[in-house]
Amino acid sequence: MTLTTDHTRATADGTHSHGVVPAGSRAERKTSFDLADIPVPSGREEEWRFSPVARIQPLFSEQLGSDGVAVTVEAAPEVKVETLARGDERLGRAGKPGDRTAVAAWNAVAEATAVTIPAEAVASDVTSVRIDGVSKDATAAHLVVTAERHSEAVVVIDHRGEALLNQTVELVVEDGAHLTVVSVQDWADGAVHASSHRAAIGRDAKLKHVVVTFGGDVVRVTPDATFTAEGGEVEMVGLYFADADQHQEHRLFVDHAVPRCKSRVTYKGALQGASAHTVWVGDVLIQAEAEGTDTYELNRNLVLTDGARADSVPNLEIETGEIDGAGHASATGRFDDEQLFYLMARGIPEIDARRLVVRGFFAELIQDIGVASVQDRLLASIEAELEKSMSVITGVAPDAE
Amino acid sequence: MSTLEIRDLHVSVETKEGAKPILRGVDLTIKSGETHAIMGPNGSGKSTLASALAGHPKYEVTSGTVTLDGEDVLEMSVDERARAGLFLAMQYPVEVPGVSVANFLRTAKTAIDGEAPALRHWGKEVKGAMENLRIDSSFAERSVNEGFSGGEKKRHEILQMELFKPRFAILDETDSGLDVDALRVVSEGVNRAKETTDVGVLLITHYTRILRYIKPDFVHVFVDGKIAEEGGPELAERLEDEGYDRFLTAGATA
Numbered sequence: 001m002t003l004t005t006d007h008t009r010a011t012a013d014g015t016h017s018h019g020v021v022p023a024g025s026r027a028e029r030k031t032s033f034d035l036a037d038i039p040v041p042s043g044r045e046e047e048w049r050f051s052p053v054a055r056i057q058p059l060f061s062e063q064l065g066s067d068g069v070a071v072t073v074e075a076a077p078e079v080k081v082e083t084l085a086r087g088d089e090r091l092g093r094a095g096k097p098g099d100r101t102a103v104a105a106w107n108a109v110a111e112a113t114a115v116t117i118p119a120e121a122v123a124s125d126v127t128s129v130r131i132d133g134v135s136k137d138a139t140a141a142h143l144v145v146t147a148e149r150h151s152e153a154v155v156v157i158d159h160r161g162e163a164l165l166n167q168t169v170e171l172v173v174e175d176g177a178h179l180t181v182v183s184v185q186d187w188a189d190g191a192v193h194a195s196s197h198r199a200a201i202g203r204d205a206k207l208k209h210v211v212v213t214f215g216g217d218v219v220r221v222t223p224d225a226t227f228t229a230e231g232g233e234v235e236m237v238g239l240y241f242a243d244a245d246q247h248q249e250h251r252l253f254v255d256h257a258v259p260r261c262k263s264r265v266t267y268k269g270a271l272q273g274a275s276a277h278t279v280w281v282g283d284v285l286i287q288a289e290a291e292g293t294d295t296y297e298l299n300r301n302l303v304l305t306d307g308a309r310a311d312s313v314p315n316l317e318i319e320t321g322e323i324d325g326a327g328h329a330s331a332t333g334r335f336d337d338e339q340l341f342y343l344m345a346r347g348i349p350e351i352d353a354r355r356l357v358v359r360g361f362f363a364e365l366i367q368d369i370g371v372a373s374v375q376d377r378l379l380a381s382i383e384a385e386l387e388k389s390m391s392v393i394t395g396v397a398p399d400a401e
Numbered sequence: 402m403s404t405l406e407i408r409d410l411h412v413s414v415e416t417k418e419g420a421k422p423i424l425r426g427v428d429l430t431i432k433s434g435e436t437h438a439i440m441g442p443n444g445s446g447k448s449t450l451a452s453a454l455a456g457h458p459k460y461e462v463t464s465g466t467v468t469l470d471g472e473d474v475l476e477m478s479v480d481e482r483a484r485a486g487l488f489l490a491m492q493y494p495v496e497v498p499g500v501s502v503a504n505f506l507r508t509a510k511t512a513i514d515g516e517a518p519a520l521r522h523w524g525k526e527v528k529g530a531m532e533n534l535r536i537d538s539s540f541a542e543r544s545v546n547e548g549f550s551g552g553e554k555k556r557h558e559i560l561q562m563e564l565f566k567p568r569f570a571i572l573d574e575t576d577s578g579l580d581v582d583a584l585r586v587v588s589e590g591v592n593r594a595k596e597t598t599d600v601g602v603l604l605i606t607h608y609t610r611i612l613r614y615i616k617p618d619f620v621h622v623f624v625d626g627k628i629a630e631e632g633g634p635e636l637a638e639r640l641e642d643e644g645y646d647r648f649l650t651a652g653a654t655a
C-alpha cells in the first residue's frame with residue numbers, strides 16, 4: 001500500500017485552500033429522492049459554502065418547468081433514444097440525489113431522455129446530445145445514458161445558449177461496458193446551470209467522464225461515481241476556464257464501495273479577470289470493504305490575472321488499510337514568470353509566450369480526452385479565451401462577441 | 402563585425418528586504434569571433450551579469466550602459482534583445498510543461514528570423530544539430546526541459562545556440578554538472594557555432610576545465626560584482642594553480 005500526498009508542486013499563493021476538514025464524513029452525507037429530506041441551503045452548509053447561492057436560488061424551487069431547453073439527440077446507428085415517463089423503472093438506478101439542486105431536479109421532471117447502448121453493441125460514431133437554452137424560465141431536465149453489458153460508446157452532451165437549468169445526468173455502466181461521456185458547458189453569459197451527474201459502474205466496467213466548462217454565469221457540476229461491483233474503473237477529466245465574474249464549481253465524489261476498483265481524477269482550470277471564481281472539491285471515500293483500491297486525484301489551477309480566485313479541496317477518506325494506492329495533489333499557481341522569461345529570451349514575444357504556456361498547461365489533459373471532435377473544439381475555445389486575456393495584457397479592448 | 406559594449410554597469414537584485422546592489426561597475430567589450438571567459442567564485446555576480454544582459458525583470462540596472470553596435474540594449478524588452486542577436490544559455494534552464502521541443506524551437510526560430518524557416522530544410526538542420534550534440538531524436542516531442550537531466554538541459558541550451566545563430570552568446574556555467582563526455586560534446590557544439598557563425602562568446606565559468614576545450618581570447622576575473630583582473634589565457638592557468646584566494650583576501654582588506 002502506498003499513500004501519497006504530493007504537494008511538491010503546490011505554489012500556494014493565498015488562493016489555495018487545502019485539506020479543509022469537511023463537516024462529517026462523506027459517508028454520512030444525506031442522500032435522498034425526497035425533497036423534504038434536503039432543504040433549501042443557506043450557503044453555510046459544507047457543500048454550498050463556496051457557492052453563490054443567491055444566483056442559484058431559482059433552481060432550488062419545487063416548481064421547475066420544462067420549456068427552458070430544447071434537447072436534440074443525434075445518435076450513432078447502434079444507439080437507441082427514447083423518452084421515459086417519470087417513474088419509469090430505468091430511472092434512479094445510478095444513486096440518489098445528494099444536494100438540494102439534485103433532489104429538486106429529480107422531483108420536478110415530467111419525463112427523461114434515455115440514450116441506451118444495447119448489450120454488446122459497439123457504437124460506430126459519437127452520439128451527440130444538444131441542450132440549447134431557449135428561455136430563462138427555471139427548468140429541470142433529465143438524461144439517462146445506459147451502456148448495457150459489454151457495449152462501447154462515446155456520448156457528448158453539449159450545452160449552449162442561455163438557460164436556468166437544473167439537470168440530472170444518470171450514467172449506468174453495466175458489466176464490462178466501456179462508456180465515454182463528455183459534458184461541455186459552453187453556455188452564453190447569463191446561464192445558470194446546476195448538474196448532478198450520477199454514475200454507477202458495474203463489474204469490470206469502465207467510465208471515462210469528461211467535464212468541460214467555459215461559459216455561463218454560474219455552472220455547478222457535481223459528478224458522483226459509485227462502483228457497484230469489483231474490477232470497475234473510472235477516469236474523470238475536467239477542464240475549465242473562468243472569466244471575470246463567472247463561478248465554475250466542480251464537486252466530485254468517488255465512492256469506492258467495493259474491492260479492487262480504480263479511479264483517476266484530473267481537473268485543470270485557468271482563471272482570468274476580476275472575480276472569476278472556480279471551485280474544485282474532490283471527495284474520495286474508500287470504504288472498509290474496498291480492499292485493493294487504487295485511486296489518485298489531481299487538481300491544478302493557473303491564475304492568469306489578479307482578482308481571480310481558485311479554491312481547491314482534495315479530500316481522501318480511507319476506512320481500510322488494504323489498498324493498492326491512494327493519493328492526491330492540488331496546486332494553484334500564478335503565471336510562472338520564469339517560464340515567460342525563458343521563452344522571451346528566445347525571441348518569442350510576450351503574447352505568444354503566454355499562449356504557449358497556457359496551451360502547454362492544458363495539452364496533456366486535452367490529449368487524454370481522446371475524442372477528436374471535442375479536442376479540436378477545446379483548442380479553439382482556449383484560443384478564444386486567450387484572446388480575451390491577451391487584450392487585457394496589451395490594453396486593447398476585446399472584440400465584442 | 403559586431404560589438405557588445407558594457408560600460409560601468411551597476412545592477413541591483415530585487416529581494417524581500419529591498420533592492421540589493423550586486424554589480425558595481427562592470428566594463429567589458431566583446432567583438433564578433435572573440436571568446437571571453439568570465440571566471441569567479443560563487444556569489445560574485447556572474448549570473449547577475451548574464452541575467453541583466455538578457456533583461457530578466459528581477460534585475461534592475463541602476464546605472465551604466467549596454468550597447469550592441471551602438472544600439473541601447475537596456476531599452477529593449479527581453480524578446481527584442483534575443484531578436485537583436487543576444488543569446489543566454491542559462492545556468493538553470495526552465496521547464497515548460499506541455500510545450501514540445503520541436504514546437505518551441507520552430508516558434509523561437511520564426512520569432513528571431515522574422516519568418517518561418519523553410520520546413521524541409523529546418524527539419525534536417527534540427528535533426529543534424531541534435532545528432533551532433535548526442536540528443537536523442539525522441540527529445541523533439543518531449544516538453545521543454547521537463548524531466549531532462551542536468552546534462553540534457555545544457556545540451557538543449559547549446560542546441561539552441563547552434564540553431565538560432567546569435568551574434569553574441571552568454572554561456573552561464575554551461576560546464577557545471579557535466580561529466581567529461583558531456584563536457585566535450587557541449588564544447589564541440591560551441592566551437593562549431595564559433596566557426597560557422599563568428600559568434601562572440603561570453604563564457605561564464607567557475608572552473609578552468611572547460612577552457613581546455615573552448616579556447617578563450619581573454620580572461621576576466623570577477624570578484625564582488627566587478628572585474629578584478631584581466632588577461633589572456635595564461636590568467637586562467639594561474640587561477641587553476643592558485644584559486645581565487647588571492648582576490649578574496651584583497652577584496653576583504655580593500
Ligand SMILES: Nc1ncnc2c1ncn2[C@@H]1O[C@H](COP(=O)(O)OP(=O)(O)O)[C@@H](O)[C@H]1O
Pocket residue numbers: 414415416421423441442443444445446447448449450459
Ligand atoms: N534573486 C536573488 N535574490 C536575492 N539575492 C540574489 C538573487 N540573485 C542573486 N543574488 C545574490 O547576488 C549575489 C550574486 O549572485 P550570482 O549572480 O548568482 O553569483 P554567481 O553566478 O557568480 O554565483 C549572491 O550574493 C546572491 O546571493
Ligand SMILES: [Mg+2]
Pocket residue numbers: 447448449492573574
Ligand atoms: Mg551563477
